[in-house]
Structure formats: structure tokens, C-alpha cells
Amino acid sequence: MRVLLVEDDADLAAGIARALRAEHFAVDVATNGEDGGHLGSTEAYDVAVLDLGLPRRDGISILAEWRATGRTLPVLILTARDAWSDKVQGFKAGADDYLVKPFRVEELVMRLRALVRRAAGHAASIIRCGPIAFDAQTGQFELDGMPLKLTAFEWRVLSCLMLRKEIVVERLDLLERVYEGDADVDSNSLEVIVGRLRRKIGPDRIETVRGRGYRLTEHASCA
Known part of the structure; x- marks a missing residue:
């Protein structure tokens, strides 16, 4: 399974990538919205983890573009924004899940696995x-x-x-x-x-x- 991680906090991104690789995921990391949007549009991923507050380009516009161009990969929004309006905006743009910082890496891993499983058409774990x-x-x-x-x-x-x-x-x-x-x-x-x-x-x-x-x-x- 290959994950696209778009997160501008370098230390947090490194920690998440390390934890995901320990669970056998392949991980590509982008630290700005421009690179993240390009990777998600051109490369094959099983799931994406997307921050909202990114340099160069915000996460909502990236996600909206992916969906508008037919990209169906599951997307989990990972952000410090916990207002209901932010969550609504994220889901309207096409998010499949939403996790607020701070968070447990174990929960992130479980959510990503569930997204990949459901995207492949399997209801049972x-x-x-x-x-x-x-x-x-x-x-x-x-x-x-x-x-x-x-x-x-x-x-x-x-x-x-x-x-x-x-x-x-x-x-x-x-x-x-x-x-x-x-x-x-x-x-x-x-x-x-x-x-x-x-x-x-x-x-x-x-x-x-x-x-x-x-x-x-x-x-x-x-x-």
C-alpha cells in the first residue's frame, strides 16, 4: 500500500512517515500544497493524508481539484482545524475521513487501513x-x-x-x-x-x- 502524505510540519511528517513505514506502508511526503497536489494528480496511491493549512496551496483546493478531475483515491484530512465548519468544508470538497491534531498514530494507521479496505470493496475486515x-x-x-x-x-x-x-x-x-x-x-x-x-x-x-x-x-x- 502506498500513501501520499501532504504535511508542512517537517518533524510531524517525518514521524508519521516513520510510523507508517513500520507498518509496511510505502510513503511519499510532500511538504507544500503545490508538490502535494501534483503528486496526487499524477502518481498512483492507495490513500492520501492531507493537511489543510499548507504553504503555496491550501488543502481544500487540492482536494477539490482531485475530485473535479476524477481522482478517486481515499483522502483523510489531518489538521489542527477542529471547527465544525472546517469539517463540513472538507467533506464537501470530497474528503473520506477527518482527523484532528493532536492524534494517536495508531488511530491514523487504523483509519487509513479502513479507507483502503472499503475503497477496494470489502465490507468485512x-x-x-x-x-x-x-x-x-x-x-x-x-x-x-x-x-x-x-x-x-x-x-x-x-x-x-x-x-x-x-x-x-x-x-x-x-x-x-x-x-x-x-x-x-x-x-x-x-x-x-x-x-x-x-x-x-x-x-x-x-x-x-x-x-x-x-x-x-x-x-x-x-x-
């Missing part, structure tokens, strides 16, 4: 595909009822495939959601990650769809 269970609220994977240990990159790939189980996920789409914007990506890195996942969950669980990408499947049925 537990998603199953054969012997694999993914708790989209805690981020934990199980295989045959036992905890599944994954690296950050493995987690990002498997969570993306799990949220779209039985659907082909394009290779470029996976790459965009696994790596941060400034990452130096080797051309074979995704294949290496998928290979490691196959060794952990079974070689027939992730299908390669030639010329397109990958699909997580149970073969018989997916609950």
Missing part, C-alpha cells in the same frame, strides 16, 4: 482466499491459521493482491504501490518478491498472467 486470511484492520496475515511472516515488500505485494483477489493486477500497478516515488527499482525486483511469496504461500496461489501482471487465486473458490 477479514479477507480470505483459500488458506490465506488477511486482517485488513490490523495488517496481519495468516496461512492455515498460523501467522505469516513477511518482509515489507512482500506485505505490500500480497496485500494488494489480496484486496483484489481473483482479479489480475497489472504489473505497473503493483510496482507503483510497492515502491516509494524516489526508489531505485531493479527491473526484476517484482518477480523476485513474487517468487519469495510463492515459496511462503504455495506456488499455485499467485498466477502470472503473461503480458499483464499477477492474480491471487484459490482456483476453486474465494470466500
Whole structure:
């Protein structure tokens, strides 16, 4: 899962990014509205965290532009503004959630996971595909009822495939959601990650769809 964080407080942004990366999220940080608006308009993200009081451009105008141009990524507004009128303005502009500073990072993580899960069309927090269970609220994977240990990159790939189980996920789409914007990506890195996942969950669980990408499947049925 890849997050766009638009926050002008450098220390706060660094702390949030560090906490999200510890939970296996890929994070791109913008410290002004101009850069944040551009990234949200041109890059692929699973969710965005957007401050309102930003230099160069305010968060409401950024969000309104994203929605006007058809950008549907879930957006959580993170701001010190706690007046009801500010919240109404944010939701009218197209926000999906609203969190007031100060806040607990744990709550932010849970809210982001819920936004991503709902955007993928899953009402329940537990998603199953054969012997694999993914708790989209805690981020934990199980295989045959036992905890599944994954690296950050493995987690990002498997969570993306799990949220779209039985659907082909394009290779470029996976790459965009696994790596941060400034990452130096080797051309074979995704294949290496998928290979490691196959060794952990079974070689027939992730299908390669030639010329397109990958699909997580149970073969018989997916609950």
C-alpha cells in the first residue's frame, strides 16, 4: 500500500512517515500544497493524508481539484482545524475521513487501513482466499491459521493482491504501490518478491498472467 502524505510540519511528517513505514506502508511526503497536489494528480496511491493549512496551496483546493478531475483515491484530512465548519468544508470538497491534531498514530494507521479496505470493496475486515486470511484492520496475515511472516515488500505485494483477489493486477500497478516515488527499482525486483511469496504461500496461489501482471487465486473458490 502506498500513501501520499501532504504535511508542512517537517518533524510531524517525518514521524508519521516513520510510523507508517513500520507498518509496511510505502510513503511519499510532500511538504507544500503545490508538490502535494501534483503528486496526487499524477502518481498512483492507495490513500492520501492531507493537511489543510499548507504553504503555496491550501488543502481544500487540492482536494477539490482531485475530485473535479476524477481522482478517486481515499483522502483523510489531518489538521489542527477542529471547527465544525472546517469539517463540513472538507467533506464537501470530497474528503473520506477527518482527523484532528493532536492524534494517536495508531488511530491514523487504523483509519487509513479502513479507507483502503472499503475503497477496494470489502465490507468485512477479514479477507480470505483459500488458506490465506488477511486482517485488513490490523495488517496481519495468516496461512492455515498460523501467522505469516513477511518482509515489507512482500506485505505490500500480497496485500494488494489480496484486496483484489481473483482479479489480475497489472504489473505497473503493483510496482507503483510497492515502491516509494524516489526508489531505485531493479527491473526484476517484482518477480523476485513474487517468487519469495510463492515459496511462503504455495506456488499455485499467485498466477502470472503473461503480458499483464499477477492474480491471487484459490482456483476453486474465494470466500
